[in-house]
Amino acid sequence: MSAVNHSGCERLIDTTDWAGTPLGPRESWPPALQTALHMVLHCQLPMNIVWGPAFVQLYNDAYVSVLGHKHPAALGRPAAGTWAEIWDTVLPLLERVRQGESVGWRDFKLRIDRHGYPEDCYFDFSYSPVPDDKGGVGGVLITFVETTERVAMEQRLKTKARELHRLRDESRAREEQLQAVLDSVSTAVITVNEDFHIVLFNRAAETVFRAKASEMKDRSVDELLPERLRGNHQALMAGFARGMSSARAHGVDRELTARRLDGEEFPIEAAISRVRVAGRLLMTIALRDTTEAHDLRRERVARASAEAASEAKSQFLSHLSHELRTPLNAVIGFAQLLQLDAAAANPAMVQKYAGLILTSGQHQLSMVEDLLDLSRIEEHQLAVSIEPVTVWPTLQGCIQMLAARAAAREVTFDTSHAHGCEALVSADAGRLRQILLNLLSNAVKYNRIGGRIEVRCAKVDAEWTRIDISDTGYGIAPHLLGRLFTPFERLGQEKSAIEGTGMGLVLARQLARLMGGDVTVSSQVDTGSTFTLWLPAAAGLAAGVQVRDLPPPGKEPTMTPRSTDQPAGSSGDRSPTEPAAPMAPGDEAPPGSPATGETVCPECGGTGRIGTQNCANCAGTGQVTVGIGGA
Missing domain, CATH: 1.20.5 (Single alpha-helices involved in coiled-coils or other helix-helix interfaces)
Structure with missing residues (x-):
């Protein structure tokens, strides 16, 4: 036979001399007790049998933890001696059970001494009668579970709950006080948590945003901004929340556009600050409606x-x-x-x-015509006829028209880098000639004696073509460039012998913008200037057009071949700071037909003639005079 695994209490019971106990020898124990004891010894829950009038104790190993230092002396001894400190409480219960009644309690409190000091312990227990062989009640079966730790935990939780209630009441009182203070100020104050949800919304904010605090609570603060600004605002707020913002400790003033709850947008000035309260991040926004200030x-x-x-x-x-x-x-x-x-x-x-x-009259007529053109442009009454135009023939004609004047100042033209002029541009042919004539005339007038003019033409990309006209003149000081395109502004040349009214560049830029382009300038003192005409590119190349250096017969300008090095004063390709393409400031060509009515002059070959009047370029003499004033 295999060995029987006996528990500790079972071995004690087996080795105890019961003859000297109230129970007597074990062989004399009634079968009912033997059966009940067997059940108790093999149960995992704490169980104890108190038998007979003396309530002698027989218990299992699980019950030892309840006895503490009272084990093993309690085994086979009357319960009155073991539990003297609680016997007045326990005895009445045992007597009730001996009368055949079963009793039980939950979380029953007993003050016991099991570790050398009294302590309050709690038990869920049941007292049940154990019958004897004569049909009466021989003893009491005590089954229980100690609930001391659970009761203690519940008591602690209740204490914590009471404390939390107290703190909540105090917090609510403080919040009400704070809300009352904030409601008394005229500045709108909004506090948000780390999720940017509103936790505080004062009365001034209600007025500003036309919304109740109760309906704004727990809503995202982004709802108070126009939808187009929310993405950037979320990134800024997230950076500020993480402490990445360079704002001052109390926030940084920013002018923003806000949105009332009804959808109306309005300007605000706001300051934001952050603080941690009990480990929770809060951000407070103080703002004011600046609509009146903006109006003023x-x-x-x-x-x-x-x-x-x-x-x-x-x-x-x-x-x-x-x-x-x-x-x-x-x-x-x-x-x-x-x-x-x-x-x-x-x-x-x-x-x-x-x-x-005649010369003075023509000069006055040219100035009046320029003024009329500017006036018509400003009033959107100057019509242009936009069509694909080849730059080279127009550029060639303008250079030929200025040949005599350039030769008189020993100024030479260089078109070796003008091969891009084979391209088509979208422009009004007459107005393109007017702009080029002005820029080339200025390059002649303001150049040095014996100077050089280089013309470059390049298709920048699929949308833009640029024409650079560079001179080797004296250049323009940086502080004067801002005044260059101002009417009648000649930058101190008014008293010089150089003709001009200060209208030409203004008109040239306005005409370029009317055609969807622009005129820009770069200059270096004592080196020269480069004026760039930007025009929208048209698709394709002009058929049969070939750019070549012009020959120098008669008074025509001398073409000086240049190396591929960039000439002094030239802007060359677009600089890193130059825009990818100029944009006109909203000018649009008004509907209508061309307003010029120009025809070819039989004297000079130009197209400055209007109807039967004398040509504006040569006044009918065949000698070109530039009627478009320079800067």
Whole structure:
């Protein structure tokens, strides 16, 4: 037979001399006790049998933890001695069971001494009668589970709950106090948590955003911004929450656009700060509606703009009257000289004065026409006829028209880098010639004696073509470039011998923008300037057009071949700081037909003639005079 595995209490029971105990020898124990004891010894739960009038204890190993230091002395001894400290409580219960009643309790509190000191312990237990062989109650079966730890935990939880309730009440009171304080200030205050959900919304914020605090609670603060700004705002807030922002400790003022709950957008000024409260990140936004301030600012700007416009108008009229008076005085003066008797006797003098009168009249007419063009552009009344135009023939004609003037100043043209002019551009042919004539005329006038003009033409990409006209003149100081495209502004050249009204570059840029392009400039003092005409590219190349250096017969300009090195003063390819392509500031060509009505002049071959009037380029003399004023 295999060995029987006896428990510790079972071995004690087997080895104890029971003859001297109230139970007597073990052989004399009633079968009911033997059966109950066998069940107790093999149960995993704490169980104890108290038998007979003396309530002698027989228990299992699980019960030892309840006895503590009282084991093993308690085994086979009356319960009254073992549990003297609680016997007044236990005895009545045992007596009830001996009368045949079963009793039980949950979390029954007993103050026991099992480790040398009294302690409050809790038990779920059941007292059940154990019958004897005579049909009566021989003992009591005690089955229980100690619940001391669970009860202690529940008591701690209840204490914590009471504390939390107290803290919640205090917190609610503080929040109400804080809300009352915040509601008394005129600045809108919004506090959000680390998820950017609103946790505080004061009364001023209700007024500003036209929303109740109760309906904004727990909603995302992004709902108070226009949808187009929310993505960037979320990134900024996330960076600020992580401490990545360079803002001051109390936030950084920023002017933003906010959105009321009804969808209306309005300007605000806001400051944001962050703080950790009990380990929780909170961000507070203080803001104010700046609509009134913006309105006042707009009024100030409008008033200043009106005053500036009035001042500009006064200066414009002053310049205009001066520029108109100068050629008119010449006409009157030379006409008066022709009335003298001496002039009548000298045909050469008459012809000279008549030529000067004609030149002054043409100068005045050109200036008036430029003013009319500018006025029509500003009023969107100047029509242009946009079509594919080849740059090279127009450029060649303009150079030929300026041949005599360039030769007089020993200025040479270099078109060795103009091969891009074979391309087509989208432009008005007449206005393109007007712009090129102005830029080339200025390059001649403001160049050095014996200087050089280089023309470069390149198709930048599928959308843009650029034409660079570079001179080797004296250049323009950086602080003067901002005034270059101002009407009547000649940057100090008014008293020089160089002709000009300060209208040409203004008109050239406006015409370029009217055609969807632009005119830009780069310059270096003592080196020269480069004016760049940008035009929208048209698809393809002009059939039969070949760029070549022009020959120098007669008074035509001398073409000087250049190396591929960039000439002094030239802008070359687009610089890193130059835009990919210029954009016109919203000017659109108004509908209608071309307003120029220009025809070919039989004297100079140009197309500056309008109807039956004299040509604007040569005044009918066949000699080109540039009527478009330079800068």
